[in-house]
Amino acid sequence: xxxxxxxxxxxxxxxxxxxxxxxxxxxxxxxxxxxxxxxxxxxxxxxxxxxxxxxxxxxxxxxxxxxxxxxxxxxxxxxxxxxxxxxxxxxxxxxxxxxxxxxxxx
Amino acid sequence: xxxxxxxxxxxxxxxxxxxxxxxxxxxxxxxxxxxxxxxxxxxxxxxxxxxxxxxxxxxxxxxxxxxxxxxxxxxxxxxxxxxxxxxxxxxxxxxxxxxxxxxxxxxxxxxxxxxxxxxxxxxxxxxxxxxxxxxxxxxxxxxxxxxxxxxxxxxxxxxxxxxxxxxxxxxxxxxxxxxxxxxxxxxxxxxxxxxxxxxxxxxxxxxxxxxxxxxxxxxxxxxxxxxxxxxxxxxxxxxxxxxxxxxxxxxxxxxxxxxxxxxxxxxxxxxxxxxxxxxxxxxxxxxxxxxxxxxxxxxxxxxxxxxxxxxxxxxxxxxxxxxxxxxxxxxxxxxxxxxxxxxxxxxxxxxxxxxxxxxxxxxxxxxxxxxxxxxxxxxxxxxxxxxxxxx
Amino acid sequence: xxxxxxxxxxxxxxxxxxxxxxxxxxxxxxxxxxxxxxxxxxxxxxxxxxxxxxxxxxxxxxxxxxxxxxxxxxxxxxxxxxxxxxxxxxxxxxxxxxxxxxxxxxxxxxxxxxxxxxxxxxxxxxxxxxxxxxxxxxxxxxxxxxxxxxxxxxxxxxxxxxxxxxxx
Amino acid sequence: xxxxxxxxxxxxxxxxxxxxxxxxxxxxxxxxxxxxxxxxxxxxxxxxxxxxxxxxxxxxxxxxxxxxxxxxxxxxxxxxxxxxxxxxxxxxxxxxxxxxxxxxxxxxxxxxxxxxxxxxxxxxxxxxxxxxxxxxxxxxxxxxxxxxxxxxxxxxxxxxxxxxxxxxxxxxxxxxxxxxxxxxxxxxxxxxxxxxxxxxxxxxxxxxxxxx
Numbered sequence: 001x002x003x004x005x006x007x008x009x010x011x012x013x014x015x016x017x018x019x020x021x022x023x024x025x026x027x028x029x030x031x032x033x034x035x036x037x038x039x040x041x042x043x044x045x046x047x048x049x050x051x052x053x054x055x056x057x058x059x060x061x062x063x064x065x066x067x068x069x070x071x072x073x074x075x076x077x078x079x080x081x082x083x084x085x086x087x088x089x090x091x092x093x094x095x096x097x098x099x100x101x102x103x104x105x106x
Numbered sequence: 107x108x109x110x111x112x113x114x115x116x117x118x119x120x121x122x123x124x125x126x127x128x129x130x131x132x133x134x135x136x137x138x139x140x141x142x143x144x145x146x147x148x149x150x151x152x153x154x155x156x157x158x159x160x161x162x163x164x165x166x167x168x169x170x171x172x173x174x175x176x177x178x179x180x181x182x183x184x185x186x187x188x189x190x191x192x193x194x195x196x197x198x199x200x201x202x203x204x205x206x207x208x209x210x211x212x213x214x215x216x217x218x219x220x221x222x223x224x225x226x227x228x229x230x231x232x233x234x235x236x237x238x239x240x241x242x243x244x245x246x247x248x249x250x251x252x253x254x255x256x257x258x259x260x261x262x263x264x265x266x267x268x269x270x271x272x273x274x275x276x277x278x279x280x281x282x283x284x285x286x287x288x289x290x291x292x293x294x295x296x297x298x299x300x301x302x303x304x305x306x307x308x309x310x311x312x313x314x315x316x317x318x319x320x321x322x323x324x325x326x327x328x329x330x331x332x333x334x335x336x337x338x339x340x341x342x343x344x345x346x347x348x349x350x351x352x353x354x355x356x357x358x359x360x361x362x363x364x365x366x367x368x369x370x371x372x373x374x375x376x377x378x379x380x381x382x383x384x385x386x387x388x389x390x391x392x393x394x395x396x397x398x399x400x401x402x403x404x405x406x407x408x409x410x411x412x413x414x415x416x417x418x419x420x421x422x423x424x425x426x427x428x429x430x431x432x433x434x435x436x437x438x439x440x441x442x443x444x445x446x447x448x449x450x451x452x453x454x455x456x457x458x459x460x461x462x463x464x465x466x467x468x469x470x471x472x473x474x475x476x477x478x479x480x481x482x483x484x485x486x487x488x489x490x491x492x493x494x495x496x497x
Numbered sequence: 498x499x500x501x502x503x504x505x506x507x508x509x510x511x512x513x514x515x516x517x518x519x520x521x522x523x524x525x526x527x528x529x530x531x532x533x534x535x536x537x538x539x540x541x542x543x544x545x546x547x548x549x550x551x552x553x554x555x556x557x558x559x560x561x562x563x564x565x566x567x568x569x570x571x572x573x574x575x576x577x578x579x580x581x582x583x584x585x586x587x588x589x590x591x592x593x594x595x596x597x598x599x600x601x602x603x604x605x606x607x608x609x610x611x612x613x614x615x616x617x618x619x620x621x622x623x624x625x626x627x628x629x630x631x632x633x634x635x636x637x638x639x640x641x642x643x644x645x646x647x648x649x650x651x652x653x654x655x656x657x658x659x660x661x662x663x664x665x
Numbered sequence: 666x667x668x669x670x671x672x673x674x675x676x677x678x679x680x681x682x683x684x685x686x687x688x689x690x691x692x693x694x695x696x697x698x699x700x701x702x703x704x705x706x707x708x709x710x711x712x713x714x715x716x717x718x719x720x721x722x723x724x725x726x727x728x729x730x731x732x733x734x735x736x737x738x739x740x741x742x743x744x745x746x747x748x749x750x751x752x753x754x755x756x757x758x759x760x761x762x763x764x765x766x767x768x769x770x771x772x773x774x775x776x777x778x779x780x781x782x783x784x785x786x787x788x789x790x791x792x793x794x795x796x797x798x799x800x801x802x803x804x805x806x807x808x809x810x811x812x813x814x815x816x817x818x819x820x821x822x823x824x825x826x827x828x829x830x831x832x833x834x835x836x837x838x839x840x841x842x843x844x845x846x847x848x849x850x851x852x853x854x855x856x857x858x859x860x861x862x863x864x865x866x867x868x869x870x871x872x873x874x875x876x877x
Contacts, residue, residue, distance in 0.1 A: 006502065010543070011604040013506040017513050017532075019597035024517030026589025027582050030573050032522065036529050036564060039556075040513050043536050046552070054543040059619035062629045066637075068540075068548045069626075072555050073641045077648030079560045083567040084652035090571035091658075099583050164695040165688045168704040204527065236623045239550040246558025250530060253565055257523060257574075272562060279558075296623045423688040424681065439677075479677040 010051030018044035029097055031086045035079065042075040112401040115142075116228055139231045143220050150410075151372040152182030157411075158418045165422035186365070194361035201258040208255035209359070209366035212248055216370050219244040219377040224299045226390045226403030237298040238290060241381055242283055245336065248374060249275045252355055255367070259358030267354025270344050270429060277436040278335035278342075284444035285329040288321055288451040289385045298381075302389035311395045315388035320468035321451040324475075326386040328444045330416075333378040335436065337371060340421040344429055379413035380406075387413075439478060446474050505542055509535030520581055522568050530561040544618050547626050716832065719799030721779045722788055724821045727764050731822040732771075736796035738763065739772040743788035743797060751781035752788065765847055777821060779805060780814040795839045801831045 021040030028034055046068045053064020093101055110117065123134045156171065156178055163170025171178035196205055222237035224230040234240050249272050256268015290296055293304040307314045316322035335342040338354075356367040383389055387409050390402035427435070450467050457463035512532030519525045533556040540549035568574055583589070630638055694701035705712055728734035739756040755774035763769045788797050800823070807813030829836040 005608065006499075008604055008608045009502060009506070010539070012601060013510065013539070015597055015600035015604060016510055017536075018600065019593045020510070020513040020517055022596055023590055023593035026592060027586035028517070029581060029583045030522060032564060032567055032571065032573060033517070033525055035567075036516055036525060039529065039560065039564075040516065040532060043533065043556075046548075047536060047539060050540055050543050050545045050548055054545065054619070059621075060625075062621065062625060065545050065548050065621065065626070066629055066634050068545070069551055070634075070637055070641050072548070072551055073645060076555050076560055077645050079563055080652040081648050081655065083563055084656035086567055087570050087656045090573075161692070164692045164702075167691065167695060167702055169702070169706070172706075201521075201523075204523075234546065236547050236550055239547065239554065239623075243550045243553035243558065246554050250527075250557060250561055250565075253562065254527065257565075257569075272566075276559075276562065294624075419685065419688065419692075422692075423684045475677065482677065 005055070007051055007055040010047060010055075014044045014047040014051065017041075017047065029099055031089065031098055032083070034098065035082045035086065038082070039075065039079060042071065042078075046071055046075075108399045112227055112403075114401070115226070115403065136231065143231065144217065147217075147220065147373055147376055148369060150376060151369055152186070154372055154375075154414055155185060156181050157414070158421070161415065161418045162422050165419075189365035189368075190362055192361040192364075194363060195358075197259060197261065197358050199260045200358060201260065204254050204258035205358070206363075208251050208258060209363045209370065211254065212251035212370040213366050213373070215244050215247045215251065216373040216377060220373075220380070222298050223377065223380045223384060224302050224389050225380075225406045226401070229390075229403055230299050233297060233299050236296045238286060238296045238301075238381075241298075241377075242279075242286075245282075245374075245378075246279060248370070251370075255359070256355035259355075261358050264355045264357045267357070271338055271355055274338065274342060274344065274432060274436075275336055277433055278332045278440070281328055281436065281440040281444045282332035282336055284441070284448060285325040285332065286381070286385055288325045288444075288448050289316055291448070291451050292316070292321075292455055298384050298389070302384055302391060305388040306391040308395035313388055313391055313393060313395075315386065315391070317386045317388075319454065320464065320471050321447050321454050322386055324443065324447045324450070324471045326382070328440055328447065329382055329386065331440055332436075333382060334417065334420065335432070337374045337378055339371075339375060339417055341424040341427050342432055343421075344426060344432060375414065375417060376410065379417070380410055382413060383409040439482065443474065443478065447471070499542075502539075502542055505535055505538040509539060511535075521574070523565065523574050526561060526564045526568060529564065530557050533557050533561065544621070546621065547623060714801050716834065718801045719784055719786055720803045721782050721784060721800055721805070721816075722777060722786075722797045722821070723800040723823045724775060724818070725796060725798055725825055725828050726822050727825050729824075731819070731824070733761065734764070735771060735818075735822060736764070736794050737772055737775065738769040738794055738796070739775075740770075740793065742791050742793065746787050746791045747782075748785060748787065749781045749783055751778040752776070753778075764843075765850055772818065775818040775821060776815055778815050780810075795843060798828055798832065798835075798839075 018041050021037045021042075021044060023037070024040065025034045025037030028037065049064045049068040049071065053059060053062070053068070056064060089101070119135060119138055122138065123131050126134050159181065160170035160172075160178060171181040174180040174184045196202060219241050221232045222230065222234055222241050224233075252271045252275070253268050256264045256266075256271070259265075289301060293301045295301065305313065305315050312318070317326045334340055338344075356364055359367060383406065390406040392398050392400060392402075392405055450470050453470075454463055454467050457466065509532050512528050512530075512535050515528030516525045516532055519528060533552065537549045537552040537557075540546075540552055691701055696702075725736050726732075726734035727736065739754050741754050741756070744750075744752045744754050753774065753776040754772045757771050757773045760768035761771050784799065786799055789799055805814075825836070825840070828839075
């Protein structure tokens with residue numbers, strides 16, 4: 001890793017964080033923890049955006065940072081709606097255990 | 107001579123840091139000011155506890171602490187020793203790690219909020235370009251520590267208190283931000299020292315503080331309401347409502363951890379009123395042009411202590427609001443007024459100099475104030491409570 | 498590769514791992530906040546000041562509290578009796594490892610082509626961001642504003658407590 | 666509709682301002698006028714207790730010797746009436762003459778547990794012999810939690826003069842009614858004596874009841 005540039009370092013951290021989020025989303029039983037996994041994946045993407053903006057050719061164009069700011073806003077909105085859904089599902093199906101939710105009946 | 111008095115601390119810091127090798131000097135300078143802040147504001151906190159108890163006492167026709175030391179000056183020392191020597195009980199079922207971390211997170215985040223406050227000409231620890239955003243980011247993370255405290259003590263009262271506190275802090279954070287956005291729009295920068303410089307001009311001896319403009323006054327009133335609610339003080343101290351919630355989220359804390367929560371609450375009060383003075387009361391600028399010779403940091407701290415006295419005064423006067431009144435007030439009165447205040451500030455900026463912008467802006471705000479009052483009173487949300495005897 | 502970067506990266510990854518592996522759901526949420534804080538520090542380390550503070554304000558200030566409220570509302574702070582991981586957790590883990598392998602391979606392969614050398618630290622002022630937001634990116638700004646309002650109203654309606662349906 | 670201040674009602678925060686000015690007046694006034702600072706520094710300065718203050722009961726005795734002059738005749742009405750049951754009386758076997766000279770029982774043991782007593786003054790109201798009154802002494806703190814708070818006969822007895830000191834008017838009325846009672850009794854005894862004397866003319870007189 002001696003010749004690894006700071007950008008590659010950031011990308012590796014982002015990739016690792018992304019896969020941790022993915023592992024969380026896939027393996028956990030509780031719906032909220034799946035949402036936590038998704039949040040981690042989104043954050044990993046933000047890290048990539050900022051890393052490429054910082055070490056990219058034209059940092060003054062601010063594209064990367066703008067994209068990251070918009071993605072933070074969108075992720076917050078997504079988290080709100082996702083958790084609203086989870087609460088509604090819990091109220092209806094009495095549990096947030098994903099394995100138990102295999103029936104489509106209303 | 108005047109210039110030296112004003113910059114006495116800055117020069118002293120440079121002189122002190124001068125002893126170190128060049129490489130270490132910037133780090134030492136920052137560390138020095140961090141140490142100053144960490145010593146100064148807890149000392150101010152100690153002074154405020156005496157001020158508060160004596161002030162509340164005098165308001166309620168009693169004398170307040172005067173046994174420990176002359177006029178009760180050593181009371182905070184007594185309180186400090188008491189809270190240090192008191193046994194620190196952690197409930198068995200409590201979640202020890204989170205229970206231990208909660209006060210730390212609170213005090214750390216509140217202390218970090220002080221980094222951007224300009225306490226005098228050139229006396230700001232970190233002159234960050236997005237200083238206001240940093241301050242609100244730190245303010246936003248105190249809610250988490252409140253929740254950690256409430257949840258980890260595994261006690262119904264503290265969880266209830268924590269829920270109320272978090273709900274209140276979140277719903278009053280929006281108007282807090284909105285009212286400060288108006289100031290940012292007029293100054294055109296998020297950095298607090300730029301905001302203070304923008305207010306540091308005088309016409310006919312009167313300063314250009316934002317509180318003297320119509321949108322500034324309305325913004326300051328909304329800011330004060332939101333700040334009182336954000337720090338769970340006076341009419342909004344529902345989370346620690348002694349009568350029903352024992353002590354809210356810090357019920358299960360005793361000894362030094364309770365003192366940390368106490369310190370955290372007061373520091374939040376200092377930092378919120380410090381920001382209030384920076385945004386609306388012209389930070390360290392002198393109230394009149396001929397008073398310019400007084401050192402700038404004296405103005406900042408006198409305004410700070412003035413707003414602390416107003417906090418105490420409010421606490422001595424107003425009864426506690428019910429939870430639904432509190433929420434109702436936030437979302438139905440304070441937020442619409444701040445949004446309107448934002449538009450009025452925009453209008454103020456683009457109407458250009460001249461008396462007409464004063465008239466138009468104050469007319470709009472007055473109209474909104476009366477309309478909100480009339481609307482509120484008619485539906486009976488806000489006005490005096492009307493009783494109807496069962497016929 | 499400065500020590501500070503390693504420190505922040507370690508903090509973020511530790512927070513992320515804890516958020517995924519811990520048994521107690523509230524501890525997961527708190528570990529998530531540590532991950533968010535680590536990421537904010539990484540952003541600041543990459544001189545993206547505005548994004549770092551926005552990350553703290555939005556994520557630690559709001560999303561973390563939202564997650565914690567959701568955990569309390571769905572009473573999932575008590576650990577479930579039949580295990581915390583879903584039945585086919587091994588498959589999930591394998592997929593995640595595969596994804597990481599592919600990503601890591603891609604990054605290391607292209608390590609040569611990336612722009613080398615520490616680019617000059619771009620002095621980004623909030624003024625520039627403001628101008629960019631209202632200049633080139635005014636359309637995305639309005640769309641995100643619309644999206645946030647829709648999400649807010651939608652979340653409220655979805656999570657609203659219907660009185661009549663519950664009684665049936 | 667709103668009855669009183671219809672026009673003034675729509676100014677939001679008007680009530681708050683009125684409240685704030687009131688507390689400000691109180692705050693400023695407390696440094697200046699005495700009536701705005703009603704508290705005194707307790708151990709050094711004391712406020713004279715109000716006439717009708719009552720803390721815990723005490724037994725009244727006439728004359729000098731508390732045991733002989735004790736008015737209580739151990740009728741145990743107060744013990745029965747006391748709501749928290751904090752009075753304990755043991756009746757004497759023999760009798761002793763009371764103030765009027767009539768032989769009466771007296772309590773050999775009269776304990777009041779002042780940690781239980783709630784100062785309701787029912788014992789004073791039900792006592793037919795004006796023997797128990799309410800004291801104004803409140804500095805009763807002791808180290809001993811149980812024995813120290815159980816006052817015996819001797820600690821409870823206080824002279825009638827002390828009673829006059831603390832409750833002047835009430836003591837005066839009590840003395841007046843006692844004197845009247847005694848006068849009535851004397852009148853009755855003299856009437857009986859005269860009747861006895863008249864009947865005595867036919868039959869030898871019975872021995873006179875015990876005098877003073």
